[in-house]
Amino acid sequence: MKQQIIPGITHWQSPSFFAFFPSSESTAGFMGEMLSTGLNVVGFNWLSSPAATELESTVMDWLGQELKLPKEFLFTGHGGGVMLGTTYEALLTTLVAARDRMLNHIGHDKNGKLVVYGSDQTHCAVEKAAHIAGFHPENFRAIKTSISSSYSLQPKSLLETVENDIRNGLVPCYLCATVGTTSTTAVDPVGALCHVTKKYRMWVHIDGAYEGSACICPEFRYLIDGVEDADSFSLNAHKWFLTNLDCCCLWVKDPLSLIRSLSTNASYLHNNASESKGVVDYKDWQITLSRRFRALKLWMVLRSYGVSNLRNFLRSHVEMAKKFEELVKADKRFEIVVPRNLAMVCFRLKPLSVDSDGNEMNRKLLDSVNNSGRLYMSHAMVEGMFVIRCAVGATLTQEGHVIMAWKEVQEHANAINSK
């Protein structure tokens, strides 16, 4: 282990890990994972482990309430939530439900006409899931965004794209709006986008994989304003909510649309509980049949730390990112690429001349910083621009780590500039 494995590990739990998005773990999350692994129940339907299903429904309603999701997304309001492995699964699940809902309405011979929308910042998982769900490869729209609107999807651009498709005989089916895109944490304006999609009976999914967790804080809840008009919402509790991998929480307003698409009815699974229609059979809410007991993990995180501590945990990361941003701003060689909204800062060295895009220099800087082995940041390409991303969110990160990281970046910048 010490000789062969640890040296080959990327240390996601290091307090100086600022790459990608965090994978914040916790003792409670770890204990929950261990218990669920030890119990090793399979939980495909209610009867196969009633407590697993009941706890999952309870926890999903609990977290949904803390996020101030409209009642329609909760079991107490005829909606409901399910814990999947990853966001990709949430996307595939909802794409299949959206596809069938539309085809039931317009006829199953029109599969090739359905169109899926996102922006050019939408996670690549959407296109992959659309492909696997059988949407025609040419019917995926990555609508262009620009720096002038901080890379958020503009309702006007969506409307134009949708109307153009309709003129060409196509059928708008699904929109993925993102709250906190992977490259720059752009926030698509959920309410205004839903206003556009309403007329076309499209399914709107909100991908809040990273920033969705922050919506438990009242001051950040505005990020999902308009969620009441969407069909589904998901976040990764394994990203920024202290819940060890994997745990994607998906809420839907109309669970029946999932069940209609994804249910199975083998005779060997028949049982009185399912027949009573009074229980949830989660196998009908997801791609796979067998499933893990993830609820124990998230329940232990919520119970052990409490919602107010979790809020403060997220806030502390936002404050640290704010600090990092101030440090970047104070050094005139650098620039902030897009305004920070929560805990990720996108920055770069300003190009030295007007003829240079500065990409090579920034790429060198990032390589040099990461090769030091003292911290880890990652990059994104937006509109041809190489951007360095500093995402604060590891469980053990403190302000000192952020300050140290910035000093390290400055030192490597000095070395590059003096060459």
Ligand SMILES: *Cc1c(COP(=O)(O)O)cnc(C)c1O
């Ligand atoms: C991380 C991320 C994803 C992919 O999440 P998985 O759980 O790995 O499938 C999708 N969308 C956004 C916005 C993300 O940040």
